[in-house]
Amino acid sequence: MHVLRRWWHDTAGGLPATFWYLWAGILINRAGAFAMLFLSLYLTTARGASEALAGAVVGAYGAGGAVGVLLGGVLADRWGRRATLLVAHLATVGLMVALALSEHLAVIAVLSALVGVVHSMPGPAFVAAIVDLVPESRRSRAFNLQFWAFNLGMAVASLLAGVLAEASFLALFLVDAGATLVTALVIAAKVPETLRRGTPGPAPTAGGSRRPGLHTALTDRIFLTFVALTFVLAVLTMQTSTIMPLAMRTDGLGPSAYGLVVALGGALIVMGQLFVPRLIDRHRKDRVLAASTGLMAIGFGALTVADGLGVYLAAAAVWTVGSMLAAPPNAQINADLAPPELRARYQSVFYLTFPAASFVAPTLGGVSLQYLGSVHWLIVGGLGLLAAVGHLLAGPPRERRVAALRGAAASRERVGVR
Incomplete structure (x- = not known):
């Protein structure tokens, strides 16, 4: 029993409660984020798209992801981590419902690109919030738990996605939206803003530049x-x-x-x-x-x-x-x-x-x-x-x-x- 307690302390001990709410949000979000895994199959099977067109739409989702990553980073530093996470997750809910109900391929393509943006926005905000919250000596275990939650969620998503896709593509998108809404509610109820504003004195950037922003990175x-x-x-x-x-x-x-x-x-x-x-x-x-x-x-x-x-x-x-x-x-x-x-x-x-x-x-x-x-x-x-x-x-x-x-x-x- 002592060995087990020691292992648990080394693995997950000493982390603040807010971290665990963030961790739960990541797990729920990834476990429910399965609809886009079947986007190409949905397009070819349910909407009659050609394989080339389906590939283009999936590519639009990926391009949106690249934009969303940068946008999420900028907004998380300006608006705050909590605000960015809430906006991204609530926008995802609306877009996923719209995607589930849309029939025209042009509309689906636009919605897919937008989903790519909002799906990628939370990543930088989640990690920045963890860094804000967790003392440096415990960050290794925090990031390890984040990686574990992400992969556990993906494993659950893969199992659920196959079952739902066989039953109904509509259910696939709506359950995804529901899981995202649960994540937003957890963040809204339990995760305060972690960004500390008004740091005394001008902080020098990593490269010695005084132009703070993406240019610095x-x-x-x-x-x-x-x-x-x-x-x-x-x-x-x-x-x-x-x-x-x-x-x-x-x-x-x-x-x-x-x-x-x-x-x-x-x-x-x-x-x-x-x-x-x-x-x-x-x-x-x-x-x-x-x-x-x-x-x-x-x-x-x-x-x-x-x-x-x-x-x-x-x-x-x-x-x-x-x-x-x-x-x-x-x-x-x-x-x-x-x-x-x-x-x-x-x-x-x-x-x-x-x-x-x-x-x-x-x-x-x-x-x-x-x-x-x-x-x-x-x-x-x-x-x-x-x-x-x-x-x-x-x-x-x-x-x-x-x-x-x-x-x-x-x-x-x-x-x-x-």
């Missing part, structure tokens, strides 16, 4: 180096949903085999993610990220010799462990590098890596797989190993930047007290 070289390394990790991760299914088909493996590989990754995260903080907290973040990216590189590189389901499953176990180790330090470094007054904007730039990777991975990966065959996986593995080395090289200057930001924050607090 987009010209911060140390931060952008970190974003670039995260982009590589995102490209590796996207292989599982874009290129790997094609490779498995070439190897004579069907959709059920692909489902087993994806299910294994989800099961490992749900069962094992809560044990990660105790494993990594004693180690430097750059070394953890180097190790995690290296594991992902080895896992994907192993597909070069894949000729059966067993190799795919073993490789998936390796790269999933890598992604599990990467989640907490990735989020924590992003939080550490952001000046307090620009937290959400920095988050929005960081979040852009994922829509960018979702475009680059299938676009270049499809060409690579077609013309290079299994050599594609050697290239992916090599890219991951280069990123692992990059983390080791980028770690020391990154830590110096973080120390400078902490010193500046402490000085401003002392001035404020006087």
Whole structure:
């Protein structure tokens, strides 16, 4: 019993109550956010759209997501975290209901793009609120729990979506809207505004600039180096949903085999993610990220010799462990590098890596797989190993930047007290 209590304290102890309401909101939101997973199927089956048109509409949703990430970051720093979360979730409810009832493809395309915007807006605000609330010493466990909630919610969403889609597409959209409304109600009732306004003294930006805003994040070289390394990790991760299914088909493996590989990754995260903080907290973040990216590189590189389901499953176990180790330090470094007054904007730039990777991975990966065959996986593995080395090289200057930001924050607090 003592060991169990100790594990629970190391995993989830010492976090404020408001964090848990945010965590519950993330879990409910992701568990109910399944309608857009079936958007292309809905368009082709229920609305008679061609595959090309369905792809264009899904692309509009993705483009809206890129806009929403930046918009959410700016608004979370200007309006506040709570206001941005409420506006995004309530707008999502209305748009999802409208999408469920719309019949014209042109209207559905516009609504899909708008849903993409409001679906992506909460991301920077959620993370910025967590950073506002949670002391630095406990952020690793907070981000670990956030990653776990996100993946647990996605696993639940995948199960529910299939059942609802078989029964009714209308129900699919309406239940999604209902879950989003529940999240909005939880935030409205239990989550206060976490953005502290009126910080004493002008805060210096990370790059020494006096132009606060997205410009600061987009010209911060140390931060952008970190974003670039995260982009590589995102490209590796996207292989599982874009290129790997094609490779498995070439190897004579069907959709059920692909489902087993994806299910294994989800099961490992749900069962094992809560044990990660105790494993990594004693180690430097750059070394953890180097190790995690290296594991992902080895896992994907192993597909070069894949000729059966067993190799795919073993490789998936390796790269999933890598992604599990990467989640907490990735989020924590992003939080550490952001000046307090620009937290959400920095988050929005960081979040852009994922829509960018979702475009680059299938676009270049499809060409690579077609013309290079299994050599594609050697290239992916090599890219991951280069990123692992990059983390080791980028770690020391990154830590110096973080120390400078902490010193500046402490000085401003002392001035404020006087």
